[in-house]
Amino acid sequence: MQIGVLALQGAFAEHVAMLRRLGVTPKEVRLPCDMEGLDGLIMPGGESTVMGKLATAFKLIDPIRNFAYARKPIWGTCAGLIFMARDVGHVQPLLDLLYVKVERNAFGRQVDSFIADLPIPIVNKALGLVDTPFRAMFIRAPIVKSVGQGVDILAQLPDGKIVAVQQEHLLGTSFHPELTQDGRMHQYFLNLVENS
Numbered sequence: 001m002q003i004g005v006l007a008l009q010g011a012f013a014e015h016v017a018m019l020r021r022l023g024v025t026p027k028e029v030r031l032p033c034d035m036e037g038l039d040g041l042i043m044p045g046g047e048s049t050v051m052g053k054l055a056t057a058f059k060l061i062d063p064i065r066n067f068a069y070a071r072k073p074i075w076g077t078c079a080g081l082i083f084m085a086r087d088v089g090h091v092q093p094l095l096d097l098l099y100v101k102v103e104r105n106a107f108g109r110q111v112d113s114f115i116a117d118l119p120i121p122i123v124n125k126a127l128g129l130v131d132t133p134f135r136a137m138f139i140r141a142p143i144v145k146s147v148g149q150g151v152d153i154l155a156q157l158p159d160g161k162i163v164a165v166q167q168e169h170l171l172g173t174s175f176h177p178e179l180t181q182d183g184r185m186h187q188y189f190l191n192l193v194e195n196s
């Protein structure tokens with residue numbers, strides 16, 4: 001299985017390290033030719049406006065969209081989720097793949113970053129694990145304000161804020177599983193790729 005990690009900017013090295021721990025050697029994606037032969041793609045956290053501008057400059061928008069249209073799995077974490085969305089409330093380069101409305105920086109500034117023990121019952125059930133929460137790191141994180149048809153909610157904070165969604169082969173999380181030692185979200189994505 002060949003997994004790509006979009007490596008234009010942001011926390012891509014941490015995703016690469018986590019995948020290696022899970023026994024997968026990923027490929028860093030910077031150019032359209034790097035997409036060749038991939039079975040799944042991860043887009044990291046960082047800064048979604050910068051990521052979008054760089055993806056536009058490197059002509060990656062159409063290859064990533066076509067990858068999704070070919071039903072190959074994509075997972076966006078934080079800025080990656082924003083980049084995948086259809087609507088973020090203002091104009092910036094978006095892939096328009098995930099039928100969600102996202103609010104950027106929904107918890108405030110960098111100083112308002114936090115860690116939460118997030119219930120992930122659907123993920124745990126799919127992995128056949130005991131249902132324990134995921135220690136999720138939120139760094140200037142977005143939330144999903146509303147979901148369109150066909151989008152399932154995978155995780156919510158206690159106040160109901162939506163922080164993980166899945167639309168068939170497309171996955172989006174507000175938090176940063178690559179910054180923890182917990183490989184469950186990555187394993188969930190790898191299973192999605194395996195079963196797609």
Ligand code: GLN
Nearest residue numbers: 045046047048078079140
């Ligand atoms: N606040 C960033 C944005 O709007 C996302 C932050 C992150 O990826 N940790 O793009």
